[in-house]
Amino acid sequence: MSESAPSDVVKAVIPAAGLGTRFLPASKAIPKEMLPVVDKPAIQYVVEEAARAGIDDVLMITGRNKAALEDHFDRHWELEAALERKLDDAKLRRVRKSADLGNVHFVRQGEPLGLGHAVLRAKAHVGQQPFAVLLGDDLIDEAETLLQQMIAARGRYGGSVVALMEVPRDQINLYGCAAVEALDGEDDVVRVTSMVEKPDPADAPSNLAVIGRYVLDPSIFEVLEQTAPGRGGEIQLTDALLTQAQSGAPGGGVAGVIFRGNRYDTGDRLDYLKAVVRLAVRHRDIGADFRTWLSDWVDTDEGAGRLEDRQLRH
Numbered sequence: 001m002s003e004s005a006p007s008d009v010v011k012a013v014i015p016a017a018g019l020g021t022r023f024l025p026a027s028k029a030i031p032k033e034m035l036p037v038v039d040k041p042a043i044q045y046v047v048e049e050a051a052r053a054g055i056d057d058v059l060m061i062t063g064r065n066k067a068a069l070e071d072h073f074d075r076h077w078e079l080e081a082a083l084e085r086k087l088d089d090a091k092l093r094r095v096r097k098s099a100d101l102g103n104v105h106f107v108r109q110g111e112p113l114g115l116g117h118a119v120l121r122a123k124a125h126v127g128q129q130p131f132a133v134l135l136g137d138d139l140i141d142e143a144e145t146l147l148q149q150m151i152a153a154r155g156r157y158g159g160s161v162v163a164l165m166e167v168p169r170d171q172i173n174l175y176g177c178a179a180v181e182a183l184d185g186e187d188d189v190v191r192v193t194s195m196v197e198k199p200d201p202a203d204a205p206s207n208l209a210v211i212g213r214y215v216l217d218p219s220i221f222e223v224l225e226q227t228a229p230g231r232g233g234e235i236q237l238t239d240a241l242l243t244q245a246q247s248g249a250p251g252g253g254v255a256g257v258i259f260r261g262n263r264y265d266t267g268d269r270l271d272y273l274k275a276v277v278r279l280a281v282r283h284r285d286i287g288a289d290f291r292t293w294l295s296d297w298v299d300t301d302e303g304a305g306r307l308e309d310r311q312l313r314h
Contacts, residue, residue: 008129008130009053009055009129009130009131009132009151009154009215010054010055010056010057010129011055011057011058011059011125011126011129011131011132012050012055012057012058012059012131012132012133012134013058013059013060013061013119013122013125013126013131013132013133013134014043014046014047014050014058014059014060014061014133014134014135014136015060015061015109015115015118015119015133015135015136016031016033016043016060016061016062016063016066016069016136017061017062017063017066017108017109017112017118018032018063018112019063019112020032020033022267022268022269023035023269023272029065030068031043031062031065031066031068031069033066033069033136034068034069034072035266035272037139037264037266037272037275037276037279038276038279038280038283038286039094039283041072042136042137042139042266043060043069043072043136044072044098044101045139045142046134046135046136046139047073047098047101047102047104048101048142049134049139049140049142049147050101050102050132050134050147051101051102052142052147052148053132053145053147053148053151055102055132055147056101056102056103057102057103057105058101058102058103058104058105059104059105059106059107059122059125059126060104060105060106060107061107061108061109061118061119061121061122062106062107062108062109063108063109063110063112064108069106070106072098073098073099073101073104074099075096075099076095079095080092080095080096083095105125107121107122107125108121109121112234113229113234113235114229114232114234114235114236114237115135115234115235115236115237116224116227116234116235116236116237116239116240117224117234117235119133119216119220119224119237120221120224120225120235123221126218126221127218128218129218130154130215130216130217130218131215131216131218132147132150132151132213132214132215132216133212133213133214133215133216133237134147134212134213134214135212135213136212136266137212137265137266137267138211138212138213138263138264138265138266138267139263139264139265139266139275140213140259140261140262140263140264141261141262141263141264143261143262144259144261144262146163146213146257146259146261147213147215149188149189149257150163150213150214150215150257151215153189153215153255153257154215154217154255156189157183157189157253157255158217158251158253159217159244159251159252159253159254159255160214160215160216160217160220160241160244160251160253160254160255161214161215161216161254161255161256161257162178162192162210162213162214162241162254162255162256162257163210163211163212163213163214163256163257163259164178164180164190164208164209164210164211164256164257164258164259165208165209165211165258165259165260165263166207166208166209166258166260167207167208167209168207169201169204169207170201171201171209172199172201172204172206172207172209173198173199173200173201173204174198174209175198175209175210175211176195176196176197176198176209176210176238177195177196177197177198177199177204177205177206177207177208177209177210178192178194178195178205178206178208178209178210178256179192179193179194179195179205179206180192180193180206180208180256181193183255188257188258188259188260189255189256189257189258190255190256190258191253191254191255191256192241192245192254192255192256193245193246194242194245194246195210195238195241195242195245195254196238196242197230197231197236197238197239198231208256208258210238211259211263213259214237214241217244217251217252218251219244219249219250219251219252220240220241220244220251223240223243223244224237224240227239227240227243241254264278264279277294281294
């Protein structure tokens with residue numbers, strides 16, 4: 001990887017075109033990105049993360065039946081007027097926040113051809129600037145600075161940067177996986193030498209999973225345009241990054257930032273529920289009461305899981 005001047009990463013891309021089939025029937029009429037995590041939709045946490053990193057230009061890649069995303073990040077004048085009449089300033093601030101996070105734009109993916117294809121749809125908007133990609137299934141705790149660290153790594157090394165997290169080896173088949181080399185003077189930043197999408201644990205080069213944060217060099221668009229469909233018949237971003245990792249061309253090279261902080265996976269139903277509980281116990285308005293209730297509840301027969309199986313089936 002070549003040395004580079006500090007990058008000016010001011011744009012983010014958030015792919016949000018998936019059908020959310022793991023959350024059916026809830027996602028039949030509501031985009032899965034709009035499912036609430038305590039009192040905000042999951043997608044708002046992601047846009048707030050970009051804003052904390054100084055990014056106020058966000059492009060969402062959406063699909064059919066995703067109009068609720070646009071509505072959420074727009075002003076709702078009638079609701080705001082009603083709250084103003086009630087002098088409910090607290091709710092008014094919460095309602096306005098989503099529209100004040102930055103300039104949020106939308107474009108449709110058109111065809112479900114994979115994450116790489118979704119990122120490619122951002123080419124006209126991003127242009128020749130480095131940009132961040134944030135996946136809505138991964139919520140990063142607001143106290144963490146992962147995206148800022150990744151932008152800094154891009155500034156030091158150029159090329160692209162991926163977020164990596166150690167996972168149990170028997171779960172690496174659920175992720176993209178990276179082979180890495182150490183970088184002199186770095187503890188949590190490594191050089192990525194190879195990547196593979198969802199490998200068999202026995203064949204995985206490491207237990208470092210690629211999680212849903214990227215800072216990409218704009219040269220990735222040219223690579224994606226030449227990337228053939230891979231696993232699942234989709235254009236895989238991992239395949240394009242493998243090409244970049246092994247490239248000596250301008251914009252080539254991939255660094256990895258190893259993340260050791262708090263991440264909330266909302267990609268499936270069980271992890272989504274865990275994320276809701278973990279964030280609820282820390283919520284500034286309801287956290288104390290919820291912790292008390294939760295502690296009391298787990299001591300009951302119902303909370304301890306001693307109900308008959310028939311009562312737990314829905």
